[in-house]
Amino acid sequence: MTTLRLRDVRAGYDGREVVRAVSAEVPRGSWLAIVGPNGAGKSTLLKTMAGLLPGAGEVLLDGRPVHTLSRRDKARKVGYSPQDPILPGGLTVTDYALLGRTPHLGPLAREGAADLSVVEGVLTRLDLTGLAGRRLGTLSGGERQRAVLARVLTQQAGLLLLDEPTTGLDIGHAQAMLELIDRLRREDGTTVVSTLHDLTFAAQYADHVLLLSAGEVVAAGTPAEVLTAEALARYYGAAADILTAGRGELVVAPIRPPK
Numbered sequence: 411m412t413t414l415r416l417r418d419v420r421a422g423y424d425g426r427e428v429v430r431a432v433s434a435e436v437p438r439g440s441w442l443a444i445v446g447p448n449g450a451g452k453s454t455l456l457k458t459m460a461g462l463l464p465g466a467g468e469v470l471l472d473g474r475p476v477h478t479l480s481r482r483d484k485a486r487k488v489g490y491s492p493q494d495p496i497l498p499g500g501l502t503v504t505d506y507a508l509l510g511r512t513p514h515l516g517p518l519a520r521e522g523a524a525d526l527s528v529v530e531g532v533l534t535r536l537d538l539t540g541l542a543g544r545r546l547g548t549l550s551g552g553e554r555q556r557a558v559l560a561r562v563l564t565q566q567a568g569l570l571l572l573d574e575p576t577t578g579l580d581i582g583h584a585q586a587m588l589e590l591i592d593r594l595r596r597e598d599g600t601t602v603v604s605t606l607h608d609l610t611f612a613a614q615y616a617d618h619v620l621l622l623s624a625g626e627v628v629a630a631g632t633p634a635e636v637l638t639a640e641a642l643a644r645y646y647g648a649a650a651d652i653l654t655a656g657r658g659e660l661v662v663a664p665i666r667p668p669k
Protein backbone atom coordinates (compact mmCIF):
# COMPACT_ATOMS: atom_id res chain seq x y z
CA MET A 411 0.00 0.00 0.00
CA THR A 412 3.04 2.15 -0.14
CA THR A 413 5.06 3.64 -2.95
CA LEU A 414 8.78 3.79 -2.29
CA ARG A 415 11.04 6.21 -4.10
CA LEU A 416 14.81 6.45 -3.77
CA ARG A 417 16.65 9.47 -5.04
CA ASP A 418 20.41 9.44 -5.22
CA VAL A 419 20.72 7.40 -2.01
CA ARG A 420 24.20 7.03 -0.55
CA ALA A 421 25.15 5.23 2.62
CA GLY A 422 28.13 3.66 4.33
CA TYR A 423 30.05 3.11 7.52
CA ASP A 424 32.75 5.16 9.22
CA GLY A 425 33.02 7.57 6.30
CA ARG A 426 33.32 4.74 3.74
CA GLU A 427 30.56 4.87 1.14
CA VAL A 428 29.27 1.38 0.25
CA VAL A 429 26.04 2.42 -1.50
CA ARG A 430 26.47 5.00 -4.22
CA ALA A 431 23.82 7.15 -5.86
CA VAL A 432 21.02 4.60 -6.01
CA SER A 433 17.74 5.82 -7.48
CA ALA A 434 14.68 3.63 -7.94
CA GLU A 435 10.92 3.70 -7.87
CA VAL A 436 8.93 0.83 -6.38
CA PRO A 437 5.24 1.29 -7.13
CA ARG A 438 2.55 0.13 -4.71
CA GLY A 439 1.96 -3.61 -4.95
CA SER A 440 5.14 -4.37 -6.86
CA TRP A 441 8.14 -6.49 -5.91
CA LEU A 442 11.71 -5.28 -6.32
CA ALA A 443 14.54 -7.79 -5.88
CA ILE A 444 17.96 -6.41 -5.03
CA VAL A 445 20.66 -8.80 -6.18
CA GLY A 446 24.43 -8.67 -6.43
CA PRO A 447 27.54 -10.41 -5.19
CA ASN A 448 28.61 -10.61 -1.53
CA GLY A 449 29.51 -7.21 -0.14
CA ALA A 450 27.81 -5.30 -2.99
CA GLY A 451 25.79 -3.20 -0.52
CA LYS A 452 22.38 -4.92 -0.65
CA SER A 453 21.80 -5.13 3.11
CA THR A 454 23.13 -1.61 3.58
CA LEU A 455 20.68 -0.29 0.99
CA LEU A 456 17.80 -2.15 2.63
CA LYS A 457 18.69 -0.76 6.07
CA THR A 458 18.82 2.73 4.60
CA MET A 459 15.36 2.20 3.07
CA ALA A 460 14.10 1.13 6.50
CA GLY A 461 15.42 4.38 7.97
CA LEU A 462 17.85 2.45 10.19
CA LEU A 463 21.05 3.88 8.72
CA PRO A 464 21.57 7.55 8.04
CA GLY A 465 22.45 8.28 4.46
CA ALA A 466 22.46 11.03 1.88
CA GLY A 467 19.77 11.41 -0.75
CA GLU A 468 16.08 10.71 -0.25
CA VAL A 469 14.06 7.68 0.80
CA LEU A 470 10.41 8.60 0.30
CA LEU A 471 7.44 6.54 1.47
CA ASP A 472 4.33 7.85 -0.25
CA GLY A 473 6.25 11.07 -0.75
CA ARG A 474 7.38 11.43 2.89
CA PRO A 475 11.04 11.11 3.87
CA VAL A 476 11.34 7.95 5.96
CA HIS A 477 13.37 9.69 8.68
CA THR A 478 10.53 12.13 9.39
CA LEU A 479 8.12 9.33 10.40
CA SER A 480 7.64 8.62 14.10
CA ARG A 481 8.77 5.19 15.30
CA ARG A 482 5.17 4.03 15.54
CA ASP A 483 4.21 5.32 12.09
CA LYS A 484 7.28 3.70 10.63
CA ALA A 485 6.40 0.38 12.26
CA ARG A 486 2.92 0.56 10.77
CA LYS A 487 4.19 1.37 7.32
CA VAL A 488 7.41 -0.65 7.11
CA GLY A 489 8.05 -4.27 8.03
CA TYR A 490 11.79 -4.94 8.01
CA SER A 491 13.45 -8.29 8.56
CA PRO A 492 17.24 -8.27 8.90
CA GLN A 493 19.51 -11.06 7.71
CA ASP A 494 20.70 -12.01 11.21
CA PRO A 495 18.21 -10.79 13.79
CA ILE A 496 18.99 -11.11 17.48
CA LEU A 497 16.09 -13.07 18.93
CA PRO A 498 14.78 -13.27 22.47
CA GLY A 499 15.36 -17.01 22.89
CA GLY A 500 12.95 -17.35 25.81
CA LEU A 501 9.85 -16.13 23.91
CA THR A 502 7.46 -18.57 22.29
CA VAL A 503 6.80 -18.37 18.57
CA THR A 504 3.27 -17.07 19.20
CA ASP A 505 4.39 -14.36 21.63
CA TYR A 506 7.14 -13.31 19.28
CA ALA A 507 4.77 -13.12 16.30
CA LEU A 508 2.33 -11.14 18.45
CA LEU A 509 5.00 -8.45 18.87
CA GLY A 510 4.32 -7.60 15.24
CA ARG A 511 0.91 -6.33 16.33
CA THR A 512 2.37 -3.75 18.75
CA PRO A 513 2.22 -0.78 16.33
CA HIS A 514 -1.51 -1.42 15.90
CA LEU A 515 -2.37 -1.34 19.61
CA GLY A 516 -3.49 1.74 21.49
CA PRO A 517 -1.42 3.00 24.43
CA LEU A 518 -1.44 0.38 27.23
CA ALA A 519 -3.78 -1.83 25.21
CA ARG A 520 -3.23 -5.58 25.06
CA GLU A 521 -3.59 -7.75 22.00
CA GLY A 522 -7.17 -8.83 21.32
CA ALA A 523 -8.90 -11.64 19.46
CA ALA A 524 -8.36 -9.92 16.11
CA ASP A 525 -4.59 -9.76 16.70
CA LEU A 526 -4.47 -13.41 17.71
CA SER A 527 -6.41 -14.33 14.61
CA VAL A 528 -3.86 -12.49 12.40
CA VAL A 529 -1.05 -14.36 14.15
CA GLU A 530 -2.78 -17.72 13.77
CA GLY A 531 -3.34 -17.11 10.06
CA VAL A 532 0.32 -16.28 9.47
CA LEU A 533 1.58 -19.21 11.57
CA THR A 534 -0.64 -21.58 9.61
CA ARG A 535 0.60 -20.31 6.26
CA LEU A 536 4.22 -20.58 7.35
CA ASP A 537 3.73 -24.11 8.69
CA LEU A 538 4.50 -22.94 12.23
CA THR A 539 1.31 -24.00 14.00
CA GLY A 540 2.97 -27.09 15.45
CA LEU A 541 5.74 -24.90 16.86
CA ALA A 542 3.51 -22.12 18.21
CA GLY A 543 4.30 -22.88 21.86
CA ARG A 544 8.03 -23.55 21.35
CA ARG A 545 10.66 -21.11 22.61
CA LEU A 546 12.69 -19.41 19.88
CA GLY A 547 15.95 -20.62 21.42
CA THR A 548 14.97 -24.23 20.73
CA LEU A 549 14.19 -23.84 17.01
CA SER A 550 16.26 -25.00 14.05
CA GLY A 551 17.75 -22.35 11.74
CA GLY A 552 14.98 -22.58 9.15
CA GLU A 553 12.24 -22.64 11.80
CA ARG A 554 13.73 -19.51 13.38
CA GLN A 555 13.84 -17.76 10.03
CA ARG A 556 10.15 -18.55 9.49
CA ALA A 557 9.35 -17.17 12.96
CA VAL A 558 11.16 -13.94 12.09
CA LEU A 559 9.13 -13.61 8.91
CA ALA A 560 5.94 -14.43 10.84
CA ARG A 561 6.55 -11.46 13.12
CA VAL A 562 7.12 -9.14 10.17
CA LEU A 563 4.02 -10.37 8.35
CA THR A 564 1.73 -9.98 11.37
CA GLN A 565 2.75 -6.31 11.35
CA GLN A 566 0.63 -5.96 8.16
CA ALA A 567 2.77 -3.09 6.95
CA GLY A 568 2.25 -1.65 3.48
CA LEU A 569 5.94 -2.04 2.66
CA LEU A 570 8.00 -5.16 3.36
CA LEU A 571 11.78 -4.89 3.33
CA LEU A 572 13.11 -8.44 3.56
CA ASP A 573 16.80 -9.25 3.76
CA GLU A 574 17.33 -12.73 2.32
CA PRO A 575 13.93 -14.09 3.43
CA THR A 576 14.63 -17.62 2.17
CA THR A 577 18.01 -18.10 3.88
CA GLY A 578 18.10 -21.46 5.65
CA LEU A 579 14.71 -22.56 4.28
CA ASP A 580 14.27 -25.80 2.37
CA ILE A 581 12.81 -25.50 -1.13
CA GLY A 582 9.22 -26.20 -0.03
CA HIS A 583 9.22 -23.76 2.86
CA ALA A 584 11.00 -21.17 0.71
CA GLN A 585 8.29 -21.47 -1.93
CA ALA A 586 5.53 -21.27 0.66
CA MET A 587 7.11 -18.13 2.10
CA LEU A 588 7.47 -16.43 -1.27
CA GLU A 589 3.95 -17.45 -2.31
CA LEU A 590 2.54 -15.94 0.88
CA ILE A 591 4.41 -12.69 0.30
CA ASP A 592 3.24 -12.68 -3.32
CA ARG A 593 -0.35 -13.16 -2.19
CA LEU A 594 -0.09 -10.17 0.15
CA ARG A 595 1.24 -8.18 -2.76
CA ARG A 596 -1.59 -9.18 -5.11
CA GLU A 597 -4.48 -9.09 -2.65
CA ASP A 598 -3.53 -6.26 -0.28
CA GLY A 599 -1.27 -4.23 -2.55
CA THR A 600 1.70 -4.75 -0.23
CA THR A 601 4.91 -3.40 -1.74
CA VAL A 602 7.91 -5.72 -1.43
CA VAL A 603 11.65 -5.13 -1.60
CA SER A 604 13.84 -8.12 -0.91
CA THR A 605 17.45 -9.02 -1.30
CA LEU A 606 17.79 -12.49 -2.79
CA HIS A 607 20.81 -14.63 -3.52
CA ASP A 608 18.62 -17.22 -5.19
CA LEU A 609 18.37 -15.68 -8.63
CA THR A 610 15.76 -18.18 -9.85
CA PHE A 611 13.44 -17.07 -7.06
CA ALA A 612 14.28 -13.44 -7.88
CA ALA A 613 13.32 -14.08 -11.51
CA GLN A 614 10.10 -15.89 -10.60
CA TYR A 615 8.72 -13.49 -8.00
CA ALA A 616 10.06 -9.99 -8.65
CA ASP A 617 8.67 -7.56 -11.22
CA HIS A 618 11.89 -5.63 -11.18
CA VAL A 619 15.47 -6.46 -10.39
CA LEU A 620 18.23 -4.10 -9.31
CA LEU A 621 21.73 -5.51 -9.73
CA LEU A 622 24.26 -3.90 -7.40
CA SER A 623 27.98 -4.21 -7.76
CA ALA A 624 30.39 -2.36 -5.45
CA GLY A 625 27.52 -0.18 -4.23
CA GLU A 626 26.35 0.95 -7.65
CA VAL A 627 23.35 -0.05 -9.74
CA VAL A 628 24.90 -1.74 -12.77
CA ALA A 629 21.63 -3.05 -14.24
CA ALA A 630 17.93 -2.49 -13.56
CA GLY A 631 14.84 -3.80 -15.30
CA THR A 632 12.73 -6.91 -15.63
CA PRO A 633 14.29 -10.21 -14.48
CA ALA A 634 14.87 -11.22 -18.12
CA GLU A 635 16.63 -7.94 -18.86
CA VAL A 636 18.92 -8.04 -15.83
CA LEU A 637 19.61 -11.74 -15.20
CA THR A 638 21.64 -12.58 -18.27
CA ALA A 639 24.51 -15.06 -18.51
CA GLU A 640 26.79 -12.13 -19.41
CA ALA A 641 25.82 -10.14 -16.32
CA LEU A 642 26.33 -13.14 -14.04
CA ALA A 643 29.76 -13.75 -15.52
CA ARG A 644 30.75 -10.11 -15.31
CA TYR A 645 29.49 -9.20 -11.85
CA TYR A 646 29.47 -12.53 -9.99
CA GLY A 647 32.27 -14.28 -11.88
CA ALA A 648 29.75 -17.10 -12.31
CA ALA A 649 29.04 -19.49 -15.16
CA ALA A 650 25.31 -20.00 -15.59
CA ASP A 651 22.68 -20.81 -18.18
CA ILE A 652 19.39 -18.95 -18.20
CA LEU A 653 16.68 -21.49 -18.97
CA THR A 654 12.92 -21.39 -19.21
CA ALA A 655 10.83 -23.96 -17.41
CA GLY A 656 7.31 -24.54 -16.10
CA ARG A 657 5.00 -21.89 -17.53
CA GLY A 658 7.82 -19.97 -19.17
CA GLU A 659 9.53 -19.00 -15.92
CA LEU A 660 13.22 -18.17 -15.87
CA VAL A 661 15.63 -20.53 -14.16
CA VAL A 662 19.17 -19.44 -13.39
CA ALA A 663 21.16 -22.67 -13.56
CA PRO A 664 24.81 -22.75 -12.51
CA ILE A 665 26.99 -24.74 -14.89
CA ARG A 666 30.57 -25.96 -14.47
CA PRO A 667 32.88 -23.26 -15.83
CA PRO A 668 34.91 -24.27 -18.90
CA LYS A 669 38.34 -25.64 -17.93
Ligand SMILES: Nc1ncnc2c1ncn2[C@@H]1O[C@H](COP(=O)(O)OP(=O)(O)OP(=O)(O)O)[C@@H](O)[C@H]1O
Nearest residue numbers: 423424428446447448449450451452453454455605
Ligand atom coordinates in the same frame (compact mmCIF):
# COMPACT_ATOMS: atom_id res chain seq x y z
N1 LIG B 1 28.49 -2.41 10.31
C1 LIG B 1 29.41 -2.30 9.36
N2 LIG B 1 30.54 -1.60 9.58
C2 LIG B 1 31.50 -1.46 8.60
N3 LIG B 1 31.37 -1.98 7.36
C3 LIG B 1 30.26 -2.69 7.09
C4 LIG B 1 29.22 -2.88 8.07
N4 LIG B 1 28.24 -3.63 7.50
C5 LIG B 1 28.65 -3.89 6.25
N5 LIG B 1 29.85 -3.34 6.01
C6 LIG B 1 30.58 -3.39 4.72
O1 LIG B 1 29.81 -2.74 3.73
C7 LIG B 1 29.90 -3.43 2.49
C8 LIG B 1 28.51 -3.82 2.03
O2 LIG B 1 27.97 -4.75 2.97
P1 LIG B 1 26.48 -5.31 2.84
O3 LIG B 1 26.23 -6.14 4.04
O4 LIG B 1 25.56 -4.19 2.55
O5 LIG B 1 26.64 -6.21 1.53
P2 LIG B 1 25.64 -7.30 0.92
O6 LIG B 1 25.54 -7.00 -0.54
O7 LIG B 1 24.37 -7.35 1.69
O8 LIG B 1 26.50 -8.64 1.14
P3 LIG B 1 26.10 -10.18 1.36
O9 LIG B 1 25.59 -10.70 0.04
O10 LIG B 1 27.43 -10.79 1.69
O11 LIG B 1 25.11 -10.27 2.47
C9 LIG B 1 30.83 -4.62 2.72
O12 LIG B 1 32.12 -4.25 2.29
C10 LIG B 1 30.81 -4.81 4.22
O13 LIG B 1 32.03 -5.35 4.69
